[in-house]
Amino acid sequence: MTHIWHPKRKGLPPSYVLLERVRTSNENDPELDCQPFPHCIIRNFIQSDSFTENLQRELLDLNFHEKSNDLYKFNQSDDLKKRKEPHITGLRAALFGLFRSWLGEVLGVELEPTVDVSCAKYQYTDVLLCHDDELEGRRVAFILYLVPPWESSDGGTLDLFSTDDHFQPHSVVKSLVPSWNTLVLFEVSPVSFHQVAEVLSEDKCRLSLSGWFHGPSLERPPRHIEPPFPRSPHLPRDETLLLEWLNPLYLDVDYQSQVQQEFEDSSEIQLKNFLKEEKFKEVSEALRSTDVQWTKQGPPNRRCYEVASLESFPQCVSACWELLCSEAFFLLLSNFTGLRLHYLSPGDEDEEEEKDQEDEEEREATGSSGDTPSANKNYKEPSTPVCVGELRRWAHGGYTLLHDGDASRAEYALDLLLPLSCPDWQTEFGGFTSYVANEEDEELLMVYPEENSLALVYRDKETLKFVKHINHRSSTLPIGDSCRRAVYDFSFVYYE
Secondary structure, eight states: OOOBOOTTTTTOOTTOOTTSOBOOSOTTSOEEEOSSSOEEEESSOBSOHHHHHHHHHHHHTSOEEEEESSSEEEEEEOOOTTOOOHHHHHHHHHIIIIIHHHHHHHHTSOOOOOOOEEEEEEOTTOEEEEEOOOOTTEEEEEEEEOOSSOOGGGBOOEEEEEEOTTSOEEEEEEEEOOOTTEEEEEEOOTTOOEEEOOBOOSSOOEEEEEEEEEOOOOOOOOOOOOOOOOOBOOBOOOTHHHHHHBOGGGGOHHHHHHHHHHHHHHSEEEESSOBOHHHHHHHHHHHTSTTSOEEEEOOTTTEEEEEEOGGGOOHHHHHHHHHHHBHHHHHHHHHHHOOOOSTTSOOOHHHHHHHHHHHHHHHHHHTOOSSSGGGGTTOOOOOOOEEEEEEEEEOTTOEEOOOTTTGGGOOOEEEEEEEESOTTOOGGGOOOEEEEETTOOOEEEEEOOOTTOEEEEEEOTTEEEEEOOOOGGGGGSOTTSHHHHOEEEEEEEEEO
16 A cells, blocks of 8 residues: 555544645645645655655656647656556555545545546756646646755746736746655646746756546636737838838849749748848847837736837837838738738739629529629628737747637738847747647747748638747857847738
8 A cells, every 4th residue: 555645644634624724833744725726735745765766766767758839848758547567556546546535525526536647757948838727627736746856946846826807817926846755736727827937957857747636627707808909001101111121132023923922832931131231230229228118918828028119119110110010011011922911912813703703603593683782782892901010029938828719719811020139049949930730739830030031921710829938048148149138029910
């Protein structure tokens, strides 16, 4: 029998309510707290030192697989449900047997015998970003740490978030430092937002065994829906802006046709040295000015980066913003992509012929002559092309995440990225924009930050995007390097 911490040994009644806060003088007694959400810490969880060491040895001998997406990067074992190793088997039986029964009494709910447990290794730059753990059936999460001596400076803390009035995560209010043979439990709920902070130690392994006890889920309030960013039509600016700002190569009509052919073949393109060199340098230097006002964007279960206030733009930055919003630039994008982003852009002849054929068939079916009101009942005015943009600042820890509601609101759109101040950016730093198919893990495209290289990507309703977490390696650049402090980009989305 596996000897683990048990409430009767510690003199605690099984009906002890988890929501009460308890602090005792015995360091082996559980610590219970309901802030920011109910959680419990049990130190020296396994009573036998030799059992714990053998368990660690068995876990390290498992096959691990690298897991990486928008939310996390770490190594995970296969499901431990059917493993035959003696110490893994013993702990699994104890957790999902006697301990599960006691925990059910504590919560006043019947926990199912479902076994849901695996092992994770977090090493340098590994991370699990802000999320709430909510999936159907999960009631209590648990993590058993089997780590070497660990300090907060090593990273890898379990960070707990407070929430706002919309039940969205706000900020980290408690950080639990992993320690050997310590079990952490917390109730899975609409407010149980937490993260595993990035591991900063280059020589320590954060080994843990984790999973969930299943039972009836807590009632969830309606999900908060963020208001959409306001979209704007183009600004009435002529081609003078293009002549002032752009590399003359991209104003050549023949070269624009070449760009369009390449874009139509792959739905993406990168246009290097897009701005004139002197203009690019002027904007890059202005962005490092202390006069620009930056605001952190959240909530952390969706994004973490800074956005510049339009009112605080230096003059040259404001002019570059106007360029990307201008009528002349909308037309240029039409020439680059073949999309209808300007009324002068050529239409799709095949599409027009198909629409005319549909109209003709409808008239024949209804006996309409074509000049009656019924013939035009489906006529729609051409939509006005619009855009929405941000000037963003990225640093270590920045990211964006996919979200449950993203797929339902996805639209056909043209994404534009123009990175600045990243001359020595390396792929291993993260910070790239990844495009993925909805409900699939495979990455369709990755766009890496490249100075003065305009990236254009056309996405359909089944394509989603995120910016990969910028990890600690980005902080290893020399102090004097501009990348050390921040990377900037203009990020725009254009709609036909």
